[in-house]
Amino acid sequence: MNDTARATEEEGPRRSGRERRPAESIYTDARLAEKKKRDAMNDKETCERSIRYKKRKGMDDTQEENDEDSTVFSDEDMGTFPSDGEDEQETSDGGDDDEEVSGRTTTRPNIITHWNSRDLDSFHGSGLFYTSYWSGRRFLGWWVERALENAQRSLVARQDQTSIALEYEPAHQSQVPYHDDMMPCYEYFAEGIQRRTSLEAFKIINYNLPQSWLATNILPVLEQNMKLSVLEMSNCSLSANDVTALVKFISENKTLSTLNISHTMIESEDTAKALARALKKHPTLRRVNLAYCKLAGGHSVMDKVLAACKKCDELEIGHNDFDSKCVEKIAQFLGKKHSLTSFSLVGAKVDTSNKKLLSEALTVNKTIQKIRLHSNALQLPAIIRKTKKVTTALSRLTQLDFRFNRFPTQGAKVMASFLEEPSCNLVSLIMSNNHLTTKGINALLPALKKNTSLQQLDLSSNWLNNQCAPAVIDMLLNNSTLLNLNLYNNKSLKARKDGGKPKIVKGALFDVSSLESIAACNHTCAVKMSGCNYGGSHEETIRKINSLKVSEAKKIRHKVVLALNVVNPDLYELSKFQDLPLEMMPYLLEMVQQRLSLTGFPGSLKRRGDKTSLTRLYDAIKSFPTPLELFSRGPGKRRKKVAKKASNPRKRRKFGDEIDEDDEAWIPRGARTTGRYQRNPETGNHEYIPPPVY
Numbered sequence: 001m002n003d004t005a006r007a008t009e010e011e012g013p014r015r016s017g018r019e020r021r022p023a024e025s026i027y028t029d030a031r032l033a034e035k036k037k038r039d040a041m042n043d044k045e046t047c048e049r050s051i052r053y054k055k056r057k058g059m060d061d062t063q064e065e066n067d068e069d070s071t072v073f074s075d076e077d078m079g080t081f082p083s084d085g086e087d088e089q090e091t092s093d094g095g096d097d098d099e100e101v102s103g104r105t106t107t108r109p110n111i112i113t114h115w116n117s118r119d120l121d122s123f124h125g126s127g128l129f130y131t132s133y134w135s136g137r138r139f140l141g142w143w144v145e146r147a148l149e150n151a152q153r154s155l156v157a158r159q160d161q162t163s164i165a166l167e168y169e170p171a172h173q174s175q176v177p178y179h180d181d182m183m184p185c186y187e188y189f190a191e192g193i194q195r196r197t198s199l200e201a202f203k204i205i206n207y208n209l210p211q212s213w214l215a216t217n218i219l220p221v222l223e224q225n226m227k228l229s230v231l232e233m234s235n236c237s238l239s240a241n242d243v244t245a246l247v248k249f250i251s252e253n254k255t256l257s258t259l260n261i262s263h264t265m266i267e268s269e270d271t272a273k274a275l276a277r278a279l280k281k282h283p284t285l286r287r288v289n290l291a292y293c294k295l296a297g298g299h300s301v302m303d304k305v306l307a308a309c310k311k312c313d314e315l316e317i318g319h320n321d322f323d324s325k326c327v328e329k330i331a332q333f334l335g336k337k338h339s340l341t342s343f344s345l346v347g348a349k350v351d352t353s354n355k356k357l358l359s360e361a362l363t364v365n366k367t368i369q370k371i372r373l374h375s376n377a378l379q380l381p382a383i384i385r386k387t388k389k390v391t392t393a394l395s396r397l398t399q400l401d402f403r404f405n406r407f408p409t410q411g412a413k414v415m416a417s418f419l420e421e422p423s424c425n426l427v428s429l430i431m432s433n434n435h436l437t438t439k440g441i442n443a444l445l446p447a448l449k450k451n452t453s454l455q456q457l458d459l460s461s462n463w464l465n466n467q468c469a470p471a472v473i474d475m476l477l478n479n480s481t482l483l484n485l486n487l488y489n490n491k492s493l494k495a496r497k498d499g500g501k502p503k504i505v506k507g508a509l510f511d512v513s514s515l516e517s518i519a520a521c522n523h524t525c526a527v528k529m530s531g532c533n534y535g536g537s538h539e540e541t542i543r544k545i546n547s548l549k550v551s552e553a554k555k556i557r558h559k560v561v562l563a564l565n566v567v568n569p570d571l572y573e574l575s576k577f578q579d580l581p582l583e584m585m586p587y588l589l590e591m592v593q594q595r596l597s598l599t600g601f602p603g604s605l606k607r608r609g610d611k612t613s614l615t616r617l618y619d620a621i622k623s624f625p626t627p628l629e630l631f632s633r634g635p636g637k638r639r640k641k642v643a644k645k646a647s648n649p650r651k652r653r654k655f656g657d658e659i660d661e662d663d664e665a666w667i668p669r670g671a672r673t674t675g676r677y678q679r680n681p682e683t684g685n686h687e688y689i690p691p692p693v694y
Helices: 003-016 029-056 061-071 084-093 096-102 142-156 180-192 213-223 240-252 269-281 298-308 324-334 352-364 388-396 409-420 438-449 466-477 500-509 515-519 539-546 552-567 582-591 611-623
Strands: 129-131 138-140 163-167 201-205 230-234 258-260 287-291 314-318 342-346 370-374 399-401 428-430 456-458 484-486 526-528 594-596 605-607 676-679 686-689
Touching (some): 180 213, 240 269, 352 388, 500 539, 515 552, 526 539
Parallel strands (some): 163 201, 342 370, 484 526
Antiparallel strands (some): 129 138, 594 605
């Protein structure tokens, strides 16, 4: 008799006042033993998980195991724990991630959140401080503390087995600064990847790394990975020793296909020449990014680097210190035979003499399809001259990026004539930060009414005002191939009621004057202007609807539901639906009950379930000319008659004949034909029991 039954027996007479009766246990001895054994097994598994978790946290294995043994479970209930070697073996069998964690010898460092007490001169980076207007003192920016905290969390976080990435999106400063107190996090990160042998990608972007940390802790690990194909060390403020070690690693590697070392200062001419030799001899390298890389040695080293990249598919190169001779070498390289399909020239200033050289080189070239001219002090379109030869030769281009240059009205006219050509294959055109005026955009946009290839147009951060709204509306109503239009950060294009942004939304994207006007709007182009629903214009909502990857009919339904419920409820007139066919009534009855959820894109249509939806549903059914037809059962889908296949008559088997293999086994009615899982009371596990054989 167990304790529960005994307590029930003792308390029974006092509660009821009746004669004491012997209480019977609800469990037999076998069930009690089975339950006790099962609980012990569950407790043992829980304890082992707790020990492994605390080992990952860097705590003492032996101490935690003894604590669990002495305070929670007894040896009789728990059985024998595995030894340290057995536990390590079990952990290593669980995967590479557990092996990595068990191999660490240092504990996880604490995240530092307050940095104001540090000396300001101990921080390494740019754009870190601000000066007080009143006292003239320097203070550490709040954005620096946030960047340092996020960087620490990224360094101590668990990384993927095949891809490691530390990326910082620059907001107030170009990279994460460095402080000596962050060194424990960098050491913890380096120790965690020591045993990696199956890495395919390694990226560190916009981090100010410690001096010689890359050469000492990271590159030896990358050398043992035979599948590494992507290496990106962009804007990391590498020291001279790190750059030298990195070039040596590239020369010995045979698997890389993508190399990104942009924003790296190569101040030694010997190191720059060694980089050129490594790029030339590499067997698999296809994408090289040397943007904003300062190459020592001038145009002579530049010529060697370009020759080494002639077998690549994509090349980005350029720096603010490039002189006219370097740009001339680049133009000569583009005019030669190579396999480049994408080329970017960033930061280097292009003078008047080199404009013609670039245009002629790109005209002669037959392989380049993507061109990026970024921050070149160009007065565009520069490379696209208004001649038949040039426009025909450049019709192969699919992407043009002219950011941070100048685009006068005359250049906009030349670009418009280029877009009107039937042979134009341009898909993406980026013209942000080009000082483009309203007069220039009024000359450019009419060409898009004839163009059928352009899908992305970026006109952000220019000098557009409210007077460009009619040209934008006319283009959107007559173009069905443009998918993205960016008009963001045009400060003279206002968002108030009489501004240009509400006019564009109402005139081309969401005209709620009638149901027909909603259907006649543009439903393919996602236009970004303010980035929010400013002043009740529903601009961002319409952008999300147009960017949905659904049919045009579903986009129209989204806009109609938004108009009926929020913008213009007067559109709901039953007289407009009297001539609706019977086959379309289910869609109408569904639509009048829906609302638009602004946070649930793409599944943004939800059921209202309120009094308004029920009233609309009742009115729609009542106003139908023949309401009984809505509930009458039709003939349904006709069944197609299929001729039966002629089957050979089977010979009846007699007693004593051989067994026919095609004969089905006899199964009695109601018999079980599938297997099932049933718990075994002896082991406590669920075991599979096959179906019986008849």
